[in-house]
Amino acid sequence: xxxxxxxxxxxxxxxxxxxxxxxxxxxxxxxxxxxxxxxxxxxxxxxxxxxxxxxxxxxxxxxxxxxxxxxxxxxxxxxxxxxxxxxxxxxxxxxxxxxxxxxxxxxxxxxxxxxxxxxxxxxxxxxxxxxxxxxxxxxxxxxxxxxxxxxxxxxxxxxxxxxxxxxxxxxxxxxxxxxxxxxxxxxxxxxxxxxxxxxxxxxxxxxxxxxxxxxxxxxxxxxxxxxxxxxxxxxxxxxxxxxxxxxxxxxxxxxxxxxxxxxxxxxxxxxxxxxxxxxxxxxxxxxxxxxxxxxxxxxxxxxxxxxxxxxxxxxxxxxxxxxxxxxxxxxxxxxxxxxxxxxxxxxxxxxxxxxxxxxxxxxxxxxxxxxxxxxxxxxxxxxxxxxxxxxxxxxxxxxxxxxxxxxxxxxxxxxxxxxxxxxxxxxxxxxxxxxxxxxxxxxxxxxxxxxxxxxxxxxxxxxxxxxxxxxxxxxxxxxxxxxxxxxxxxxxxxx
Amino acid sequence: xxxxxxxxxxxxxxxxxxxxxxxxxxxxxxxxxxxxxxxxxxxxxxxxxxxxxxxxxxxxxxxxxxxxxxxxxxxxxxxxxxxxxxxxxxxxxxxxxxxxxxxxxxxxxxxxxxxxxxxxxxxxxxxxxxxxxxxxxxxxxxxxxxxxxxxxxxxxxxxxxxxxxxxxxxxxxxxxxxxxxxxxxxxxxxxxxxxxxxxxxxxxxxxxxxxxxxxxxxxxxxxxxxxxxxxxxxxxxxxxxxxxxxxxxxxxxxxxxxxxxxxxxxxxxxxxxxxxxxxxxxxxxxxxxxxxxxxxxxxxxxxxxxxxxxxxxxxxxxxxxxxxxxxxxxxxxxxxxxxxxxxxxxxxxxxxxxxxxxxxxxxxxxxxxxxxxxxxxxxxxxxxxxxxxxxxxxxxxxxxxxxxxxxxxxxxxxxxxxxxxxxxxxxxxxxxxxxxxxxxxxxxxxxxxxxxxxxxxxxxxxxxxxxxxxxxxxxxxxxxxxxxxxxxxxxxxxxxxxxxx
Numbered sequence: 002x003x004x005x006x007x008x009x010x011x012x013x014x015x016x017x018x019x020x021x022x023x024x025x026x027x028x029x030x031x032x033x034x035x036x037x038x039x040x041x042x043x044x045x046x047x048x049x050x051x052x053x054x055x056x057x058x059x060x061x062x063x064x065x066x067x068x069x070x071x072x073x074x075x076x077x078x079x080x081x082x083x084x085x086x087x088x089x090x091x092x093x094x095x096x097x098x099x100x101x102x103x104x105x106x107x108x109x110x111x112x113x114x115x116x117x118x119x120x121x122x123x124x125x126x127x128x129x130x131x132x133x134x135x136x137x138x139x140x141x142x143x144x145x146x147x148x149x150x151x152x153x154x155x156x157x158x159x160x161x162x163x164x165x166x167x168x169x170x171x172x173x174x175x176x177x178x179x180x181x182x183x184x185x186x187x188x189x190x191x192x193x194x195x196x197x198x199x200x201x202x203x204x205x206x207x208x209x210x211x212x213x214x215x216x217x218x219x220x221x222x223x224x225x226x227x228x229x230x231x232x233x234x235x236x237x238x239x240x241x242x243x244x245x246x247x248x249x250x251x252x253x254x255x256x257x258x259x260x261x262x263x264x265x266x267x268x269x270x271x272x273x274x275x276x277x278x279x280x281x282x283x284x285x286x287x288x289x290x291x292x293x294x295x296x297x298x299x300x301x302x303x304x305x306x307x308x309x310x311x312x313x314x315x316x317x318x319x320x321x322x323x324x325x326x327x328x329x330x331x332x333x334x335x336x337x338x339x340x341x342x343x344x345x346x347x348x349x350x351x352x353x354x355x356x357x358x359x360x361x362x363x364x365x366x367x368x369x370x371x372x373x374x375x376x377x378x379x380x381x382x383x384x385x386x387x388x389x390x391x392x393x394x395x396x397x398x399x400x401x402x403x404x405x406x407x408x409x410x411x412x413x414x415x416x417x418x419x420x421x422x423x424x425x426x427x428x429x430x431x432x433x434x435x436x437x438x439x440x441x442x443x444x445x446x447x448x449x450x451x452x453x454x455x456x457x458x459x460x461x462x463x464x465x466x467x468x469x470x471x472x473x474x475x476x477x478x479x480x481x482x483x484x485x486x487x488x489x490x491x492x493x494x495x496x
Numbered sequence: 497x498x499x500x501x502x503x504x505x506x507x508x509x510x511x512x513x514x515x516x517x518x519x520x521x522x523x524x525x526x527x528x529x530x531x532x533x534x535x536x537x538x539x540x541x542x543x544x545x546x547x548x549x550x551x552x553x554x555x556x557x558x559x560x561x562x563x564x565x566x567x568x569x570x571x572x573x574x575x576x577x578x579x580x581x582x583x584x585x586x587x588x589x590x591x592x593x594x595x596x597x598x599x600x601x602x603x604x605x606x607x608x609x610x611x612x613x614x615x616x617x618x619x620x621x622x623x624x625x626x627x628x629x630x631x632x633x634x635x636x637x638x639x640x641x642x643x644x645x646x647x648x649x650x651x652x653x654x655x656x657x658x659x660x661x662x663x664x665x666x667x668x669x670x671x672x673x674x675x676x677x678x679x680x681x682x683x684x685x686x687x688x689x690x691x692x693x694x695x696x697x698x699x700x701x702x703x704x705x706x707x708x709x710x711x712x713x714x715x716x717x718x719x720x721x722x723x724x725x726x727x728x729x730x731x732x733x734x735x736x737x738x739x740x741x742x743x744x745x746x747x748x749x750x751x752x753x754x755x756x757x758x759x760x761x762x763x764x765x766x767x768x769x770x771x772x773x774x775x776x777x778x779x780x781x782x783x784x785x786x787x788x789x790x791x792x793x794x795x796x797x798x799x800x801x802x803x804x805x806x807x808x809x810x811x812x813x814x815x816x817x818x819x820x821x822x823x824x825x826x827x828x829x830x831x832x833x834x835x836x837x838x839x840x841x842x843x844x845x846x847x848x849x850x851x852x853x854x855x856x857x858x859x860x861x862x863x864x865x866x867x868x869x870x871x872x873x874x875x876x877x878x879x880x881x882x883x884x885x886x887x888x889x890x891x892x893x894x895x896x897x898x899x900x901x902x903x904x905x906x907x908x909x910x911x912x913x914x915x916x917x918x919x920x921x922x923x924x925x926x927x928x929x930x931x932x933x934x935x936x937x938x939x940x941x942x943x944x945x946x947x948x949x950x951x952x953x954x955x956x957x958x959x960x961x962x963x964x965x966x967x968x969x970x971x972x973x974x975x976x977x978x979x980x981x982x983x984x985x986x987x988x989x990x991x992x993x994x995x996x997x
Contacts, residue, residue, distance in 0.1 A: 143897060147896065150895055165939070168943070169939065176893065176931045176935075180928055191912040191913075210917075
């Protein structure tokens with residue numbers, strides 16, 4: 002194992018975007034162009050800063066930094082700590098965020114209230130990375146709340162009645178989740194006397210309070226991760242946001258919940274304890290319901306973005322299932338699926354955004370023949386959809402394969418059946434879109450020049466689609482290697 | 497140099513005397529140089545900062561200050577004690593009331609008739625002086641006098657608007673507050689009867705000695721004190737005067753009443769409980785459990801009532817009832833974490849609620865709107881005011897990086913330390929309820945549908961004067977700064993708590 006080194010990078014990736022928010026906010030009075038450029042540059046610098054941690058992380062080092070003490074006597078300090086798991090999440094988040102910001106420049110150019118959109122987008126980036134690089138649950142909670150509350154502005158961006166309604170649901174659920182999480186954190190502090198992520202197995206004696214803590218965490222993080230029955234805000238909130246924001250909400254922000262649960266299972270509690278008490282079974286059952294429900298409801302949706310949102314619920318179910326099975330392959334599958342899903346869903350949502358912005362149509366039934374008119378976008382969409390279904394050699398296959406292996410290792414072939422059924426359902430709701438797009442009768446009588454999508458949008462779409470392709474079974478698979486290292490860390494208990 | 501020596505030796509009493517002096521100067525100034533009133537009121541506060549600066553330096557270097565008024569040593573003379581708790585209250589009162597006053601110098605010219613403007617400052621300074629007196633006094637009768645001054649001047653700054661609502665509200669307040677002070681006076685008499693002392697410290701010793709002879713006297717005295725202070729601090733179910741009084745008064749009055757006045761009674765009550773009454777008494781009469789139950793009811797019902805309000809200031813007033821419940825919750829928990837949370841909430845809530853009332857005042861000043869439903873789209877027109885309101889709302893709900901979060905965190909940990917999980921649930925539920933009535937206002941203000949509003953008449957917005965926006969910005973920044981760096985205020989509070997327990 003590597004050693005612990007002090008590094009300023011974890012703080013930088015969090016605070017830099019937050020500080021740039023102010024700059025962006027004041028610059029926009031001068032020039033909208035400068036604002037856009039600054040936003041993109043900020044996201045690129047942040048991504049580079051995250052990537053700069055790679056050499057140290059790959060050696061197995063743990064980067065720490067202590068910013069300042071919030072409540073010193075209680076040990077609630079603003080610590081930052083990056084291990085391989087944090088790094089995985091931070092890397093994928095900053096990468097997709099960068100692409101989404103680049104995409105936004107063209108996508109948002111006709112939208113209203115851009116002055117509000119960009120600062121929020123960049124601030125949320127900082128808060129989101131803060132969750133991943135936080136060194137204790139207290140800091141994590143602060144960033145979690147910041148991200149959840151501020152991203153409300155992204156959800157209601159359109160300010161239509163529908164958006165406001167969805168936003169209200171979102172904010173109420175967020176507050177409930179946040180309070181549950183707070184309950185979890187203070188219970189942990191009460192029981193263990195510490196909330197630092199340096200420790201594993203902080204709570205290993207079963208008691209009423211410990212169970213309450215467990216449930217509180219499940220509610221708090223499960224809310225964010227769209228776990229059944231706390232997913233109700235998700236299908237409303239994600240489709241109403243602007244496409245790049247939906248991509249981030251679905252692709253990245255859901256993962257903060259999953260990341261939190263990883264930390265809860267491996268740091269607050271530990272594997273033996275959760276298996277002994279069988280509490281983890283709660284999560285497994287909920288994950289199975291989440292998978293089936295998300296996929297099943299997605300079939301009934303005809304609004305393109307809404308279908309994608311339900312699909313997100315189903316996909317998050319995979320991650321939850323993987324992490325709750327506790328076998329090596331299953332955890333590997335879960336972590337890798339975080340990567341995969343970020344690429345896939347990010348790609349799908351921004352493709353949907355491009356389609357909607359070009360045609361003005363959101364209903365799947367009206368999208369016949371769109372593939373001929375927007376070939377690049379639809380090919381990217383097809384790639385990501387096929388990855389969702391789990392067709393080799395795309396990345397979705399690799400994560401499902403590992404999940405299935407994990408389920409078999411755990412002696413529970415039932416979950417393999419669940420995975421198969423849900424893959425089938427994924428096929429049922431993605432394939433019709435593709436078939437209709439390429440071979441369907443042209444219902445769209447609008448004249449669209451071939452792929453008249455602005456370059457910056459196309460760039461993001463293509464990059465994400467290519468990621469889905471090459472991070473499948475190609476021999477050089479950085480996300481997979483990172484996932485494997487993270488799995489070793491979690492299983493080895495070397496956190 | 498003699499001047500500095502005088503300040504150094506007598507700053508405790510000079511602090512209060514200067515407020516009284518400036519206050520009685522106002523009626524004269526008002527006839528003569530009307531425009532000077534506001535400036536002089538501000539000057540009184542600036543002077544107070546000097547005295548408090550001196551006091552805090554001495555408390556931190558030398559420890560608790562015992563000041564004997566007129567050189568008469570207790571038990572014969574009146575004694576002022578400045579310890580960390582008193583210092584904490586002095587700092588809170590002076591800072592917040594200074595900011596409210598700055599705001600008021602503009603707002604009051606709009607809300608009041610010019611005739612009463614000078615007199616308003618008289619009452620305002622009297623109120624602030626009396627509150628500071630309550631914070632430092634160590635004498636029963638002196639305490640009673642300051643309570644009366646505070647009560648009368650508080651009624652004055654409510655009824656000064658002299659419309660029907662205000663007069664009715666202040667009359668209600670006067671009656672209930674008279675009941676409260678009556679109870680307190682009676683219990684002072686009961687304690688004097690058996691103890692023969694008016695000084696807190698001497699009375700405590702005397703009561704301890706005779707507790708087994710006259711247990712009923714002491715119990716009744718404690719009960720009367722509790723009723724008196726609970727009325728004054730507006731804890732459920734004796735809160736009935738507060739919503740009317742705080743919502744109808746001019747905005748600076750509402751801000752100081754909700755932000756500071758109800759808190760000072762809480763602190764005096766806390767002082768009495770720990771300084772005067774013997775600990776064994778609490779086994780006999782579970783006063784802390786009683787406080788806990790009342791505070792839980794207060795937190796819960798305050799929030800519930802606030803949800804159904806249509807008038808923004810009335811909603812804020814009901815929210816105050818819930819928030820004072822937090823402070824009492826901290827007292828009732830009676831452990832160091834909980835008490836720290838309660839005291840911290842005094843400071844935090846003083847900032848948040850005065851900021852919220854001032855922003856409501858600014859909205860009324862600029863647009864004349866009081867109804868919550870009419871506030872649609874106001875955020876884009878008054879970004880500073882609604883920005884402050886948003887920070888206040890987030891602090892009320894307890895979103896991290898605002899100060900409200902820190903006090904709730906302490907209270908929550910305190911409930912766990914005391915092994916009272918039920919109250920933890922109350923805290924969490926009430927945070928959620930707070931969100932139900934604060935967030936819709938913020939959401940409506942910033943994210944309305946602008947297209948639909950074209951048909952309706954546009955809200956006319958006056959420009960916000962600098963003297964109104966600056967206090968809001970300072971308070972807003974304060975809420976954030978003490979949310980991220982609470983240690984700067986916790987330094988005092990922790991020592992105060994250590995001393996009390």
